[in-house]
Amino acid sequence: MPTPITNIEAIEPKLLPGDLAIWLFIFMELLVFGIFFIIYAVVRIQNIELFNHYQLTLNRELGAANTLLLITSSYFVVRAVHAIKADNIKNCIYWLYGALAGGAGFLILKSWEYVDKFSAGINLSTNTFYMFYLSLTMFHFLHVILGMVILFAIAIKAKRGAYSAQNHLGVETGASYWHMVDLVWIILFPLVYIIR
Template identity: 35%
Template sequence: MKTTPLKSSLGIFPKSWSEKSAGRIPGNIPIWVGILSELTEFGIFFAAYFIAKFYYPEPFVEGPQSLNTSLGVANTIVLLASSYFMAKAMSYIRLGNTAKCERYLWLALFCGCTYLVIKTYEFHWNDLQGFSTNTSEFFTVYYYMTFNHFLHVGWASCAILWVILRLRAGAYSAENNVGLEALAVYWHMIDLMWILIFPLLYVLR
């Protein structure tokens, strides 16, 4: 991300960091290989969604009305908050403030765990209503997409905990934070996928 002189002068970004990061892709090559593979996987799910919706329109009209939309909205808010906390953690590590960086990482981890708890309850709620992968074509797509995303949030949350431990061990600083940055990029990708999944499954008829 290229930083303007105005942003630098306002202190939004440290000058040294903005100069070093100009024209640089955040994270590292391995994380982008992983992200591209994940995007391909989700792309296949999205393609399956639209194909199934084209051939089975009625279940895709009735399906979203059967879901607990309030839980979907709650998880959307939780993940948006988590991305904010992750961005704040990155901004503080670039300033060399490891204490505040760790604080925001804990908040991001809390949001990740909250998402997992809400989604687990939602799966349980669906089960009580008698919904399963065999209920209809809509629920087959719903469970494949949401459970896959659930797994991504789960192991990314474990990665946040690992990064916190690494931060405490002094592995990251204002000058060396590529590992933390890679996690932040991956976390934002997971958040973006949910922003796409939520309207497709809970809102569109």
């Protein structure tokens, strides 16, 4: 008879980096986006001409630049985790700031894109394609902001000396969330901007 486990985390000791709670949360988030993507795909098939037509009005160059920004910033977050594991708090904070800069760049480019679209009189009611384009990207936009808040909070805590080589669960937790934000964009970008 095996001994009872007192804690859920005890079951899977080293499988997932970061707190189990954030993984449950990430799972839920991916579920939301997943449902959205599936619906997008289904509706696109039903309105293929409309979607193909209006897809061309999107700014692919900005989208590609944003993809690069997020991937780079995800890499910086990886470096931050490595830094804290090597007990190098200073570098960890620098890498986190780098990642935040990447996120900020994303927000600026994206806002520019929105201003462009809104000034052309486009809104959620314009047509089905723009409805999906705007609601999907805006929902993701909010997640970038949330991810940045989390990274910023971690950077501040790191500055106060809350993390070390032994205790870096917080950094890993934040990093996991940021990777999810990145991952969602990597699926969203080709799905909405490119695939024809």
